[in-house]
Structure formats: structure tokens, C-alpha cells
Amino acid sequence: MSQSKICVPVTTRGNYGKFKSVMQAIVEHPGLELQLLVGGGALLHKYGDFVEDGELGGFEVESSLYFLLEGENPITMAKSTGIALTEFTTAFNSLKPDVVLTIADRFEELAIATAASFQNIPLAHLEGGEVSGSVDESIRHAITKMSHLHFPASEKAAERIQKLGEPADSVYPVGATSLDVINNLDMDDMESVESELRDKGVGGSVNLHQDYLLVIQHPVTTEYEKNREYIDETIQAIDDLEMPTVWLWPNMDAGSDAVSKGIRVYREHSNQEHIRWYTSLPIEKYGKVLYNSACIVGNSSSGIRESSYLGVPAVNIGNRQQGRHRGSNVVDVPHNCQEIKAAISQQLDHGRYPPDDVYGDGNSGDQVAEILSDYEFSIQKQLTF
């Protein structure tokens, strides 16, 4: 029997963390063959240098695709999607995969979904069916409507995908694949993390043995004009608290430039001995930093998903994650310095929460591979109602 070729496009360090256990399971499955593509932010130094000599974490890279137009605004986001569509079409036509994987709701994922479905290649979607703010909300459900097989991260999300008219037998709630990696970490061993965090990044020096904060604030594309104002509120709050802080740079969505500028201006004009900035962290390190933090602050989905699994107190700011299912560990606040500070204090007082398994139990990758090896795809989609 010939192996089924599964094409996995990795475009950010974040989705590498989510695809890692899936890729491992594909490689180990006798009926499957991995075709790894790397593109966009995953190729750029400024988003963290992690592709080396045609390899990504030990997996061989078939092809590298450049599609990010510099500018980080709505125009370049739209045009980058157009370029990505051209680039992935070329790559899929050359590799002839049996299935293409797509994930969540970034703009390039819409390009990947379109390139595959226009070439009649079956499309499997991870992390569909969730609800959030930003243009991500539109992208995520549009991808669902182009996908043939669904791997949502929660039962609730699986339910929504079926309500969207997808056949029940195409929806497999496997949990969040990012938890697979986190699940296998020895959380008590912080030594290697500490030394790496000391050597990398810019800013002050952070003592991970004290209570520390983890901050990640991405732009909100649908409130594009306000992103500078939003980051300034958060900066003010963190500056006032004067706690050790690990701060991750924003992603490359429209508005990223405004968020970065807020941070750069702050860095140039203040003394921040207690804060250190990183473009990004590998999932193995990120998981440990998150697990051991006193509180995660910002609007990253990991402040909802991974933090609930780990029981880490979270302060979620603004609308970017609105509607996404959250555990009891999350306190929501608007973009307001005082409210952000108050919520962080409240979470520090509360301390760690019990773990929540709404996003699965950390064994998703094997399930995805197993289902992929068996699934009978039908290329013609049809609403169930």
C-alpha cells in the first residue's frame, strides 16, 4: 500500500509548536508520509531564527516560501495573502500531496486552504469551530467551509462546526495539539530555560525564581487604528507593577507595527531593569515559562488555552479572544491600565488554578495521524442542511 502524503505548512513559530506532535506522529505512522513546507514568519530572523539548513526541528523541509510583504498593515496583510496563495499553489502542484493540513485562523491559512481546495486536494483543518474577535473570526469559519476534515480542539468547537453544516463524520475533537508538547515537559527543570533566557532577548535581567509575569499582546486587526493606544495601556500597567516580566514580541498581523513601536518607544525612554523582551520562544521553553509564571497577561490564545490546561492565572485584555471558550483561570479586562493592574493583583492573590481539560489531554497528534491514515475523503463538499 502506498503511503498517503500529508503536507504540513509551518508559517510561524507558534504553529510549529502546534504541528510538532502531529508531524512526529505522521513520520512514525507506516501509512503516512510527511511533506513539510516552511514559509512566512517562520523564515525570518525577526520572528525567531529556527529553520536551519533545510531542517526544522529534525524534520526535512521540502520548500521555503516567502510571502510576507513588509508593512504590517491591512493592505500588506491582504496582499501577502494573495502572494501566499500563489506560492502555496506552486508548492502543492509540485508536491501533489494527498492531504493538506491547515490550522486556526491566520491570514496565510486562508491562502493555504484556497490553494489546496482550488486544486481539489483534500483539506484538514485543526482548531476550527472556535469563537474570537479580530478578522481571525471570519477567516476561521471561511476555512471551515473549505475543509473536508476537521480536528477541533474542544467538544464545544466540534459542535459549532457541525452547526455550520459540516457532516458529523468529518469532525473529530482531538484536543489542542500544542498541549502534546507541554504535556511531555518536566516543568520542574527550569535550568536550561534560565540560561537560554539570560543569553537571548534584549532588556533587563529577569529572575525566574521570583514571581514573574508573562506578557504577550498581539494587534487586533479589526480595531487597527487603536493598537498603539492599546499597547500603551498595557505598558503603563506593567511599568507600574515593577515585577520581573518576560515579554514576547507581537506577531506579524496588521497593526503589529504600531504595537512594536509602542514597545520600542518605551524601551528607548525608560529604565526597565525588570523586563526582558523576546521575539519568540520555542514551545518547549515557552511551556515551562508559562507553567512557572505567576500570571499571563495580554491577548494571546495561549492565555486562554494552554494556561487553562496548566492552571496558570490569566488576565485577558480586550476583544481579540472574545467568545473563545475559557476556564475559570481567566479574568477579562478592557484596554485600561488601572483595570489591567487590578486584575493582575487579583490573580497574584489567587495563585494557581486547578487544571482544566476542555482543550484535551495532550495526546492529540497521534489521533490526528490515525484518523488521517483511514479517512475516506470526498472532494465535493455539501451542506448538511
Next chain:
Amino acid sequence: MSQSKICVPVTTRGNYGKFKSVMQAIVEHPGLELQLLVGGGALLHKYGDFVEDGELGGFEVESSLYFLLEGENPITMAKSTGIALTEFTTAFNSLKPDVVLTIADRFEELAIATAASFQNIPLAHLEGGEVSGSVDESIRHAITKMSHLHFPASEKAAERIQKLGEPADSVYPVGATSLDVINNLDMDDMESVESELRDKGVGGSVNLHQDYLLVIQHPVTTEYEKNREYIDETIQAIDDLEMPTVWLWPNMDAGSDAVSKGIRVYREHSNQEHIRWYTSLPIEKYGKVLYNSACIVGNSSSGIRESSYLGVPAVNIGNRQQGRHRGSNVVDVPHNCQEIKAAISQQLDHGRYPPDDVYGDGNSGDQVAEILSDYEFSIQKQLTF
């Protein structure tokens, strides 16, 4: 009060017919201003020459956009969508419309929807919520998930859009706008049509005073490899019947090349005194040709929609229109010469059907304009479940 700028992108002669009454109503509405873009097939001689000197049917054209990559296969369909996304992003950024209109399910409509929504421009979608075959099915619902306002052509379609998680107060079943034009035609006056049909086109000469057939067969993108086989079955059937036949060239979807080649080969090697081919017909002429035909044959949506409104017998071939709501006037057959011939004979025996108003009553344009002038858009989308 300043006028609301409504941007209408016309990319084929077919959707000009559908947008015409809407554009007229926009121009006449005191609260609205029309921004007309013309692109793709609408600019090309081979799909019918109908844009002249910056004007389209009397409406002034803001900008012309070229995005069709030659090839008419799945690769060029995907890449043309990428190019269209770039081009429409430039145009929308320059025109700054308050609303963009998109229609139905062609590939460039997905590009239009993406370009608008990534720039936070409200998007209104006509003809959403229908069900069909081909990749159109995926595109149509993906556009729905990006749209803020919906103008479906039937109550049934409106219902499906709501089931897809769109708020009830964003869904207005206005009917099919193409019926507006047809509604205003004097169907008995065939004189001007006859003279134009004599002068245009290639092939034999067709006597419109006898019973004649109207044939339109587009490619099925999801069954890309079979399009040559499919057209050959239809050609054989029509060749056998030896009736006067008006035959329209296929559209520019992937597979169009195979359909065209089948027709070209037939034309070069047979004698077809009774058939005449046209690249396309203006809606005013098309409406009359359809109304007066003995039977429409093929897989165009007008064989379902307009023909039911007009009570014209229709033979629908294959899966392209599967699931689309149809009246009693439609007989469905597979891509098989004998079955096609039998169905046509059956329809010729039956003759005209009573009109069906499932796709509205021919007054949709004014409704669209009126709703657009009033509607309060919220750019952040959110599922209703």
C-alpha cells in the same frame, strides 16, 4: 448627509446582468454613490466585448483590473485569485468604499471578499445560501462567513445563511437581481435579437421562429479531468437531435479549456448548419432567447433560476447545480448522451411550464439599494451560536 459609497466589481458579463438593476438603483438613490470596478473576463474580447471607453452600460468605470492568468486550469484559477486579491486590495484602498458588493461563488468573488474584509470594509453578499456542486459550493459559503450583510435570492437560501450562524437581521431575501432585467423585457419583440444573433457568433444559421434549443455547459472544477468527456456527451446529443441551437461558450473556470477544445474539435470536423455559437450574450438579449427557447440544456445556474421564473423547460446535466433549489421545470440527467436526448424529447413534448416565483418577483435592485442606505454595519463578526 454624505452619500454612502457602494463599490460594485463586475467581472463577467453574467454578473453585469445581475448587478445592472442594483447599480441603477444605487445611482438613483439620494443616499448612495456608485463606485464601479471592471475586471477579469469582463475586460476580454473573448468573453464578449462590452466595456467601452471607461463606460459599462452607461455607468462610469472607476478602474479596470486585470487578474486572469491564461491557462484555465486549477493552478491558474488559484493564482488568478491571488492576483485578484492584490488588485482589488489596491483598488479598495484607493477608492475607500463604505460597502463592497460581492455576488455568488466565482473564484474572484472570494478575492473580493478577502480584500474588503481584511481592510475592514463592510461586505454585502448577493446570492449566498444556495447549494450547488463544484468548488463554487465551498467558495459561496466561505464568502458568507466573511460577509456582514446578505441578499440571498430565495427564502430557502436565507434560511441556510441563518443556519450558518449569521444574525437574522443581516439577512434580506430580495430575490434574484437578474430577474429584474428579465422582468422588464418585451418578450414578444424578437426582431432586434434576431438581427444581432445573425451578425454575431460563428457557425451555421439558426431560425428562431422554429423550436430551438439553448445550450450552456460550463466546466465542473471538482471533476476537472472529466470535462472533455462531459462536453462530448452533450455534443453528441445535440448533434443527433439536429434542432436549431443557440450555444454559449463556457465561462473561464478551471476546465474551460477542455470544454472549449471539445467544441472546437467538433466544429472543425462536422457540419453544423443548425448550430450557432456565441461567446456570451447581453442579459437583455439572453433573456429573450431563453424565454423563447423550447428547452435550455446544460449546467448553467440560469437553467435553474431564470428558467423557472420564465417557465422554460430545462434539462440540467451532471452535478454542477446539485442541491440548488429548482422548480418543476427542471429534469436532471447525468453526463450521458442517450439520457440527455431522452430528457430533451420529454421536455419538448411537455412544453412551457407555469412560472415559479421562488427566486423573487423581479424587483430586487431597489430593495438592495434601500437596505444598503439604512443598514448599520458592525465590522466585527460573531457567530450566533
Next chain:
Amino acid sequence: MSQSKICVPVTTRGNYGKFKSVMQAIVEHPGLELQLLVGGGALLHKYGDFVEDGELGGFEVESSLYFLLEGENPITMAKSTGIALTEFTTAFNSLKPDVVLTIADRFEELAIATAASFQNIPLAHLEGGEVSGSVDESIRHAITKMSHLHFPASEKAAERIQKLGEPADSVYPVGATSLDVINNLDMDDMESVESELRDKGVGGSVNLHQDYLLVIQHPVTTEYEKNREYIDETIQAIDDLEMPTVWLWPNMDAGSDAVSKGIRVYREHSNQEHIRWYTSLPIEKYGKVLYNSACIVGNSSSGIRESSYLGVPAVNIGNRQQGRHRGSNVVDVPHNCQEIKAAISQQLDHGRYPPDDVYGDGNSGDQVAEILSDYEFSIQKQLTF
């Protein structure tokens, strides 16, 4: 010793004819390996269907590149060049050739030259150093300034390339490679040609045993607005002469649409029993049709180059070939019906000319391969003055 990989991009039937003997010589040379790319017009039915199942004339195709934007005007010519640049960059990056071949002066050749030289891949240019009209003149010399090795078709062209500041030891006047194929034809055996010409094409039927004309008129891009007027003059002349005529469709340059439209309008409204149109002809057939014609008419470079080698009387119309070295067999006329007719009559009276070897002796392919196998490239260019 490892083989040197020579990448040959074929983008029209015309340059397939020119590259054919070169590709044969590369394949047969022990030190060279062929990497064949096919793109643009070479992939399209309308420019003649000659790539089959990943093969082109027995040579295996590495990759197919679509870059022609529909429209055939100055805007689409420029944008198609931009798309071609993207596509060839991807292909060269994937194939890692040691040398890229480029030829003459079509717009996509500028894209090929740029894609190669920006990636530091040595570039060899055939048919540089000639002089002509149209934007071809600018493109040709721009490519020369990007090329590392030159294979001009004549001594005169070689001289010009050196005057343009290229080192003498990078310039090899090997003759016109298209003559290689023509050189090997049995010109008296017209049988196979006749049967193919009867089966292919559209229009009347042409008796090749009588004196017949060969007409090829391409658009002049720098006089874009006048191309319809220009073709109408030629049509009128040919219509008046009422001789058997083999007529080839124009290429895909800006203005092609206007030329095609002129021909289509003529075909729809006149009776042309003596003319037959072909989208293009394979070089083996074209060579025989040219050799046996009473006169070649129009503005193709083959009316200058191949016709002088074969001694065929030629009437060259307008500025497209201005400056290109010509033999005594060419009569130049402006775009004027009367002058065209008079010049054709004069040539018919004169009859065949003695052959001229200014464009070589039909053994160019082997020379190109031999030089490529030996040449020491230096990637950094430098003017000689």
C-alpha cells in the same frame, strides 16, 4: 566530473524552434545536463498545443510556469513580466542551474534574465546585439547588460555587443539557431505538410502547388494604438491580391488583441476562400512552408532572418524590424495597402534570391553546447570602458 546544468526556458513555439537544436546538443554533450522549463504561450492551446504529458518534442519538462495575464495590452505585458519574474525565481531556486539561457527580446526574457542574475546564476543570451523597433529594442540590450555570455546570430550583432561594453571573450557569433532545424529539412517533401495544413487551421483551402503567400504580422508595442489600423492595411492588400495565403496568428505582445480583432472582423464579414489561418506552425513545417512560398509578408523576424538564409522574397512592413540587418531579398514598405501590394508584385516578379549566410550556416546548436561546457563564468560584470 559533474555535469553542468543548463536551464532552457521555452515560452513560445517560436523560441522552441530556436532552442531545439541547442537542447539536442546539450542532451548529447557528456559535460552538460538539460533542465527544460516551459511557460507562458508555450502552454496555451490558442498559441498551438505542443506540450504533451510533461514532454516537449521528446525533451522532459521539469516544470510548467503560467505567467500570462489575459488582456494583451501594455498593462498586462508589464504585469505578466512581473509574474514571470516571480515564477522563474521559484523555478531557478528549486533547480539550481549552473547556467540559464535566454533568447532575443520578448518581455518574459527580461524576467528570465532578472530572475537568474539576481540569484547570481550565470546568464547566456542568444540573438543579442541586433537592432529593431518596438520595445523589443530596449529589452534586447537590457538583457545584454545582464548577461555573462553572448551567442549573437551574426558578426554584425557580435560587434555591437562588444561596443556595448561586453568583453570580447564573452561574445561568440554562432549564427541563428533556428537555421539548424531548417538546414536539415528536405524541402522538396511537402506531402506531410500539405495534409497537416489541410486538417489544421480555419478558413478557406490553400493550394500549396500554386504560388502562395505567407503572412505574419505581429503588434508593434511602441505604436500600441495603431495596431488595428496597421493590420487593416495588410488585410486589404492581401484581400485584393486574391492569392493562396497561409496566415499565422500574431504573438501575445501588447496590441495582439487589436491585430486579432482586425482579422476576426475580416473573417466574419468577407469571403476568403484563398486564405487559411493557423495559430502557429511547428518549425519543421514552418520551414518548408516558408521555403516554398512565393513571398513572405509582414513584420516577423523570420521575414528577415530565415528568409534571407533560404532566399525567399520578403516584404517587410513598418518599423518592427527597423535596423535589423537584412539581405537583398527584403523590400521595406510602410503600413499602406497600395505600397504593400506593389512590393509583393515586385517580389513575385523577381522570384527567389540567392541564399545569404549572414545569420550563420545552420550549425549553431553544437557550437553553443561546446562553448557552454568550457566557459569560465565570472558572476561580477564590468564594463570594458
Next chain:
Amino acid sequence: MSQSKICVPVTTRGNYGKFKSVMQAIVEHPGLELQLLVGGGALLHKYGDFVEDGELGGFEVESSLYFLLEGENPITMAKSTGIALTEFTTAFNSLKPDVVLTIADRFEELAIATAASFQNIPLAHLEGGEVSGSVDESIRHAITKMSHLHFPASEKAAERIQKLGEPADSVYPVGATSLDVINNLDMDDMESVESELRDKGVGGSVNLHQDYLLVIQHPVTTEYEKNREYIDETIQAIDDLEMPTVWLWPNMDAGSDAVSKGIRVYREHSNQEHIRWYTSLPIEKYGKVLYNSACIVGNSSSGIRESSYLGVPAVNIGNRQQGRHRGSNVVDVPHNCQEIKAAISQQLDHGRYPPDDVYGDGNSGDQVAEILSDYEFSIQKQLTF
């Protein structure tokens, strides 16, 4: 008489400095009208934030064009050129300029030249005819072969342009336009510069009252793999010298990423109290910093051109400027730490040189405008030999 529309595309802070006096002269000329386009690096924060609210230095911006694909390697350089070609084609088609200006030899200038000449818009080229290393050498002369009017910066360059086959009456050696701005600076007034240099940039603090170095090292695209090694040699030299140093970030050519990385690694692991880095400086400030520096070091063209005009000692490293005409103030060295240090010491001992007017006298802008207002363009180019 209607005004002639002159389109000026500004794509870097550097070429803004070169176009500034030209734009001023165009605006002030009664027969001319300015159409300003801004694109690429000129729009990006990381290359210096200097376009504000649709204005650039008081000139109104017609349109902003994004074309830089992230990656800064040969692939993205080639593809960015393809995207630029598409974007400038759209802009020129919309603005319908009478003349387009292009300058020097950056990759996007080739796109600008192609977009204009393919649309039959006359093209005027500044700074042609010079000789250098890198792919710039190929680009520069290719642009010359597409241009209709030439404004070289020196007599020697003018001579070369004529040798390249351009008509003598199309070549006007107006001098280097960047000197116009420098010419008007009060070099003794360093106060405003000092305060801005203190507030901007990153790194140590530089005392401009002491002898200080100015360092600018761009990537060499034709020696792409070696750029990291090259910058490391320079870094070592400057680190050893321990002099106050103003250091400008590299441009966005292929290889930029390697140069940047070398600098970043150095910054993270060393103590550099005597060095301060800037993404770029406005020409008015740059001119003063250059004039007052003890020595300029690196491979920028301003180390050849502006420095000779100002008599500033220069150490030019490597091949990037090979062949460019230089004054007696330049010492050339290879990429070797010891030789770089020795040359700097030699220059510090020597001190200031007498000014050299080989690149003009600082009144070029007015000459350009005057010639543009009068010149009779012929769109069809033709070699003079």
C-alpha cells in the same frame, strides 16, 4: 500650455535625499507638475520613519506602494522586483505621467524602468553610466538601455552612456543631485544634529566634538554568502579602534539580513560605549555628520561621491564600489580587519582633503527640471551604432 507631469518614485531615504532638490525644482517650474510616489523601504519604520500623513518633506504623496517581500535574500530581491513591477504599472496607468524618473541601480529601479517603458512612458535616468560591483552594475546599465533621457552625475559617466549607444543629445551630465542639499547646509551648526543623534538610535553615546568615524556597510549581492564574514572583519576593526563611531544600518538588498545579524550578535555580546547605531539619517543631518567626521568607512557610494565633494577621508572596503570614479580622498582595502584598521589610521593622520567637483557643484536639481521642461522625447529607442 499644459504642464508636463513628472512622476518621481521615492523608495528609500537615500534616494529621497537625491530627489529632494529635483522635486523642489519641478514644483517651482511653471511648465512642470510633480507626481510623487512613495514605496518600499521609504514606507517602513525599520528603514526610518519619514513619510507622514500623505506627505514626504512637504511634498504631497499620490500613492503608497508596498513591494518588499521579507527575507532580504536573492529570492526575495527578485520577487520584490516582480511585485514592484506590478505595483508601479498600476500606479503609472492611473497617474498617466508624461515622464517617469528613475535613479541609479537599486532593484526596484529596474521595475520602475520596465513598468514605464512597457507602457510607452518616457523614462529619465539619474546617476547612470557609473561603474561599480554587485548586481547594481548590471541593473544600472540595463536601465540605461531602457531610458530615453540621461542625467549622469559626472562627465566620465556621461561619456560611458554615449559609448553604450545612447544619442549624445539625450545625455546631460548635471552632477550628483544629492550634493544640492549638502551644498546648502551650514556645516558649522552641529547643535540640532547633536541633540537628534542623542535622542535617536541605539547603543553607546557618541561625542561629536571628538574625532569620530562614520561607518556604513551594505551587503554585496554578488558575493551573497560572504556578507556575514565581511561585516565581521569591519566590526573587529572598529571594535579595536575604540573611537567614537556613528554607524548606519545596511540597506534592504539581498544579504542585508547577514550584515544585520553580525551587528546584532556584536551588540549583544560586547560593550560598545563608543558606538551608536542608526537605521538611517535624513540627508540634512547625514551631510553634516559626514562633513564633520574624521573618516567614512565601509562601502556606501557616499563614501566615494559625497565624501570627495566634501573632502572627507574615506576608507572603501571590498568590491561594491569597484570601478566607480573616486577622488584622491579614497583609500581602497579588502575585507580584512588589519588592512581596514591600517587604512583608517593612515586617513586619520592625513586629515581633510581638498574638495573635488567631479560629481558636480551642487546645482543639479534646477538643471534637471529645466531640461525636462524642454526635452522632445521619442519613445522608440535606437542604438547609435
